[in-house]
Amino acid sequence: xATGIKQQDRQDAVAGWLFMAPSLVIFAIFVIIPIIFAVVVxxxxxxxxxxxxxxxxxxxxxxxxxxxxxxxxxxxFFNALxxxxxxxxxxxxxxxxxxxxxxxxxxxxxxxxxxxxRVSYYFPSITSSIAIxxxxxxxxxxxxxxxxxxxxxxxxxxxxxxWLNDARGLIHIMLxxxxxxxxxxxxxxxxxxGGVSLWSWLSGPSVALLAIMILNTWTTIGTMMLIxxxxxxxxxxxxxxxxxxxxxxxxxxxxxxxLPMVRPTTFFVVTLGLIGTFQVxxxxxxxxxxxxxxxxxxxxxxxxxxxxxxxxxxxxxAIAIILFFIIFALTLIQRRITQGSEA
Amino acid sequence: xxxxxxxxxxxxxxxxxxxxxxxxxxxxxxxxxxxxxDAATxxxxxxxxxxxxxxxxxxxxxxxxxMGWSSSPAENERLQKIVDGYNTANPAAHVTLxxxxxxxxxxxxxxxGGSPPxxxxxxxxxxxxxxxxxALDAGGDKIDSKDDFYPNLAAAFTKDGVMYCPPKxxxxxxLVYNTALFDxxxxxxxxxxxxxxxxxxxxxxxxxxxxxxxGMSVTPDMARWLAFxxxxxxxxxxxxxxxxxINSPEAKKALDFYVGLVKDGFAAQPADLSxxxxxxxxxxxxxxxxxxxxWIMPYLKDQFPDVKFAVAELPKGPADxxxxxxxxxxxxxxxxxxxxxxxxxxxxxxxTEGMKAxxxxxxxxxxxxxxxxxxxxxxxxxxxxxxxAAYAYPWQFVAGFxxxxxAINSGIQQAFAGSMSTDQVLKDAxxxxxxxxxKQK
Numbered sequence: 001x002a003t004g005i006k007q008q009d010r011q012d013a014v015a016g017w018l019f020m021a022p023s024l025v026i027f028a029i030f031v032i033i034p035i036i037f038a039v040v041v042x043x044x045x046x047x048x049x050x051x052x053x054x055x056x057x058x059x060x061x062x063x064x065x066x067x068x069x070x071x072x073x074x075x076x077f078f079n080a081l082x083x084x085x086x087x088x089x090x091x092x093x094x095x096x097x098x099x100x101x102x103x104x105x106x107x108x109x110x111x112x113x114x115x116x117x118r119v120s121y122y123f124p125s126i127t128s129s130i131a132i133x134x135x136x137x138x139x140x141x142x143x144x145x146x147x148x149x150x151x152x153x154x155x156x157x158x159x160x161x162x163w164l165n166d167a168r169g170l171i172h173i174m175l176x177x178x179x180x181x182x183x184x185x186x187x188x189x190x191x192x193x194g195g196v197s198l199w200s201w202l203s204g205p206s207v208a209l210l211a212i213m214i215l216n217t218w219t220t221i222g223t224m225m226l227i228x229x230x231x232x233x234x235x236x237x238x239x240x241x242x243x244x245x246x247x248x249x250x251x252x253x254x255x256x257x258x259l260p261m262v263r264p265t266t267f268f269v270v271t272l273g274l275i276g277t278f279q280v281x282x283x284x285x286x287x288x289x290x291x292x293x294x295x296x297x298x299x300x301x302x303x304x305x306x307x308x309x310x311x312x313x314x315x316x317x318a319i320a321i322i323l324f325f326i327i328f329a330l331t332l333i334q335r336r337i338t339q340g341s342e343a
Numbered sequence: 344x345x346x347x348x349x350x351x352x353x354x355x356x357x358x359x360x361x362x363x364x365x366x367x368x369x370x371x372x373x374x375x376x377x378x379x380x381d382a383a384t385x386x387x388x389x390x391x392x393x394x395x396x397x398x399x400x401x402x403x404x405x406x407x408x409x410m411g412w413s414s415s416p417a418e419n420e421r422l423q424k425i426v427d428g429y430n431t432a433n434p435a436a437h438v439t440l441x442x443x444x445x446x447x448x449x450x451x452x453x454x455x456g457g458s459p460p461x462x463x464x465x466x467x468x469x470x471x472x473x474x475x476x477x478a479l480d481a482g483g484d485k486i487d488s489k490d491d492f493y494p495n496l497a498a499a500f501t502k503d504g505v506m507y508c509p510p511k512x513x514x515x516x517x518l519v520y521n522t523a524l525f526d527x528x529x530x531x532x533x534x535x536x537x538x539x540x541x542x543x544x545x546x547x548x549x550x551x552x553x554x555x556x557x558g559m560s561v562t563p564d565m566a567r568w569l570a571f572x573x574x575x576x577x578x579x580x581x582x583x584x585x586x587x588x589i590n591s592p593e594a595k596k597a598l599d600f601y602v603g604l605v606k607d608g609f610a611a612q613p614a615d616l617s618x619x620x621x622x623x624x625x626x627x628x629x630x631x632x633x634x635x636x637x638w639i640m641p642y643l644k645d646q647f648p649d650v651k652f653a654v655a656e657l658p659k660g661p662a663d664x665x666x667x668x669x670x671x672x673x674x675x676x677x678x679x680x681x682x683x684x685x686x687x688x689x690x691x692x693x694x695t696e697g698m699k700a701x702x703x704x705x706x707x708x709x710x711x712x713x714x715x716x717x718x719x720x721x722x723x724x725x726x727x728x729x730x731x732a733a734y735a736y737p738w739q740f741v742a743g744f745x746x747x748x749x750a751i752n753s754g755i756q757q758a759f760a761g762s763m764s765t766d767q768v769l770k771d772a773x774x775x776x777x778x779x780x781x782k783q784k
Contacts, residue, residue: 049476051457071778072746142617165614167760293753293760308448310745311472 041317048313062318070195077319078194079294080302081326084278086205087298090213091220092273096266099221103228104258118229125222133286136215140164163211167292169203170210206295212283220276224269231265232258267338271331278327299323405684407438410453410460412446415641421704428700429691436684438462454478459676461685462692465508467499467670467739474502475742480675480682481505487690491711499737500672509693512707513670514637515731516570517654518542524549524556524631533632533655535664535730539574539600542632542658546609549631559610560621560630561601563755565748566738567634570667571597573736574660580780584741587776589751590769596661598765602758612759626650636669637728641706654727668735670710708732743779750775 042062046055065073106117124132139145140163147160175181182189188199205213235258243253259266281300284290290297290305297305299319307316409426413419419442426440441460443449447469453459454473465473473479486509489497496510518533525532528548533541546558561567572578577593580586604610611630618624621633626647633639634657643650657666673692675685691697695713702709705722708729709715719729740748754768 047472047476048451049454049473049478051455054477072750072775076746142615144617162614165612167757167762290749293756293762294749305749308451309749310743311451311476312743 038317038320041313042321044314046313047311048307048316049311058314062314063322066315066318066322067194073315075195076294076297076302076306077299077322078196079200080297080299081194082196082201082203083205083209083295084280084298084300087209087213087216087280088274088277090205090210091217091277092270094213094217095220095224095273096269098217099224099269100228100262100266102221102225103232104254106225107229107232118226121225122222124219127219129219129282130286132215132219133283136211137164137287140211161207164208164288165292166207167295169200169206169295171202171204173207174204175202203295206292208288208291209296212280212287212296215283216277216280220273224273227269228262228265231262235261263338267335270334274330274334275327278323278330403435405436405681407436407462407681407684407688408441408460409438409688410441410443410446410450410463412464413442413444415706417641417704418706421701425692425697425700429688429697433687436688438688454676459679461679461681462673462675462688464511464671465500465674467510467668467672467737470500470507470672470739471502471742473674474507477677479507480677480679480685481507482509482675482686482689483507485686485690487694488711491695491713493710493712493732495735495737496668496670496710496732499668499670499739508672508674509689510670510672510710511693511698512702513668513710513732514707515668515728515735516567516634516636516657516666517727517731518632518657519625519635519639519652519654520632521625521628521630522651522653524628532653533658535656535659535727537655537658539658539660543600543604543607543609546604546632547607550609554608554611556628557609557611557616557624557630559604559632559634560613560616560618560624561604561610561634562613562621563752563759565751565755566667566669568597568601568755569736569738570634570657570665571601571660573665574657574663575600576660576662579740580776584780584783587773587780589776590773593662594769595765598755598758598768602755602765605759606761625652636667637707637725640725654725656727656730664734666731666735667738668732669738741780741783743782744776747772747776747779 043057043059044055045058045062046052065071066077067074102121105111106114106121111117141147142160142162146163147158150158151160182199185199188202189197191198193201239257239261240253243257248256279300280298281304284296284298284301285304288296290301300323303316303320303323305316306319307313411422422442423440426438430436430438446464450459450463454476459478465479470479483505486506489506489509492510493513496513497506500506500508500510518537520533522532525545530545530548533545542559549558550556569579572589572594575593575597577591577597578588581588605612611624613620613624616624616627616629618627618629621630622635622639622642623646624630625633625635625639626643628650643652656664673689675682675689679685692701693710695711698709698711699714699717701707702714702718703721705725708725709718715729719726751768751772754763754771757763758765758768
């Protein structure tokens with residue numbers, strides 16, 4: 001009897017592995033091996049042109065150049081990190097909030113044409129990001145639709161902004177409006193952190209980066225909305241009914257019932273958002289190629305530039321590995337925060 | 344019984360898929376037996392598909408792959424015709440033309456993977472990077488009639504005294520101007536004798552008061568500003584590329600002039616004119632003058648046929664006349680499998696006959712002095728571009744210099760926006776350049 005069960009278990013195990021084998025093999029070839037390859041390359045001075053056999057081992061020199069070197073590589077990396085951080089700080093909250101809002105709206109029982117709304121909000125997510133980027137390049141032109149619409153909305157008071165060519169940081173613009181410029185605190189301009197002056201760190205996203213952030217948010221809201229809709233549908237109606245009986249207003253229902261019940265989904269959406277925004281590449285590649293005065297240079301695009309533009313694959317791989325650790329750390333922190341507050 | 348049959352069917356289908364994938368994109372005539380060793384090499388190389396040079400098959404015909412970037416349909420068609428002509432005339436070889444977008448990435452990947460195309464384009468800008476990586480076969484004496492090439496173009500592809508690859512065509516920068524706008528403003532057309540002051544004065548006069556038309560459209564790009572730097576007598580680095588010389592009074596004069604055009608309001612960036620590049624702004628008649636190369640001619644003929652324009656040589660700077668030349672060569676990979684046939688093809692394409700067939704299209708100029716007169720007779724309106732060949736500087740820098748260019752471009756952009764002084768731009772360029780040059784092996 002016992003032998004028969006063990007045999008069955010073993011057969012099940014073998015069958016399980018066999019079924020997983022194709023996807024495991026594909027995963028190994030296209031994900032695991034390239035990652036190991038990238039780690040190895042990051043310790044070399046490979047230029048990406050000569051075959052790998054002729055490459056020289058440089059140990060941690062690439063990481064040193066990028067993080068501590070004090071030259072252009074360090075500046076490029078921390079500048080890209082600054083831009084990517086502002087990008088994430090702007091896009092992730094906006095994306096999470098707006099998608100939750102849309103999900104709550106769509107999830108209403110008495111809403112007609114639900115399917116149409118669902119499709120039209122999800123549509124940007126499935127459209128090619130290259131096509132959307134090209135389209136938005138046209139929209140963001142100086143005499144494009146966006147400037148015209150804003151001008152109409154403000155009755156002609158809005159000065160046409162050359163969105164994609166404007167390198168001024170948003171925070172700098174706001175500070176400039178109240179009279180603070182780079183000369184107000186010369187100390188900020190002189191002190192450098194990672195090769196980038198403190199005044200530059202405070203620049204906020206540039207206008208060009210803001211344009212791309214808006215584009216990115218619009219594209220990803222659909223996916224997050226669908227995830228939230230699925231989560232909302234898991235909330236039992238009885239809870240809402242109980243709240244209604246207790247006399248809760250719509251806002252109170254939302255804050256005290258809906259939000260807590262979708263917390264795990266919020267964690268998931270924020271994590272997805274963080275990972276996605278830290279890796280943003282296609283829009284930068286199509287629209288701005290690093291942008292006016294390197295203000296839309298993100299870390300992922302810098303990896304491409306270093307590897308293929310400057311023929312320094314070793315540096316590119318090192319930056320990619322550093323990016324991996326940053327995203328990983330952020331995800332762990334975020335998980336700790338969410339789990340902590342649940343206790 | 345049925346289950347076993349279905350199972351066998353699934354296994355057979357899977358096996359078929361795997362074999363088909365491993366066989367790669369080799370031509371259907373290739374026997375299935377070499378599929379196994381081919382699969383090993385092809386799995387090692389990143390997806391290069393049909394670009395791998397397949398060995399000669401049993402008929403003795405050498406398969407060659409010619410890789411270039413995809414440009415206008417007219418150019419692509421013309422090159423295909425030339426290749427077809429070569430194939431007919433040379434039954435011993437069969438050349439497949441591969442025109443790819445995102446060429447630099449594709450070329451780099453196929454070189455790194457060890458299965459590069461047999462003949463490929465090399466832009467003068469990328470030449471030193473590739474030569475330093477030992478990716479190119481040094482043509483040297485394999486190149487026919489080397490003396491017939493313009494010396495400065497041949498020098499662009501020469502390293503350590505050896506000419507690696509023959510240039511196939513070139514373009515230079517000229518001053519493209521709108522004749523109708525000049526007539527309306529009553530200004531004489533530009534000539535080769537113009538100075539910077541003439542250019543600024545004309546730009547000022549041509550700028551409309553309501554800014555609907557600007558005198559010029561300029562981009563914060565080294566590929567354009569460099570001509571002005573040379574015209575002022577400045578340079579980027581010294582002769583043996585050991586020291587940066589860009590932080591000089593001449594460079595400051597050149598940068599102040601260039602940025603001044605925008606600051607004074609006589610020139611605008613293309614984005615400010617809702618255009619993608621100066622050529623588009625010129626075609627929409629929002630800019631009366633632009634500094635562009637031969638490529639603007641087919642663009643204007645296609646997109647803006649009503650614009651009346653002409654080309655003059657760039658104005659003379661305080662020190663000298665200067666312009667930039669952009670040239671591309673046909674190269675063979677180092678250690679390539681079919682070098683003899685590759686060089687035969689390269690010599691045909693850059694020989695008198697092949698080059699004439701290519702440059703007859705009028706999109707780029709022949710690099711052979713013997714073809715100069717014939718092309719000039721066919722395209723008299725491009726005479727200014729051709730005249731620039733005598734004093735053009737190649738668009739080329741030492742290997743690994745792109746980082747410095749990016750930094751300078753970023754600086755010029757900030758200078759245009761007024762957020763950085765020209766002094767600071769040149770100082771930063773000097774610092775970054777010194778760092779990169781110090782690393783030169």
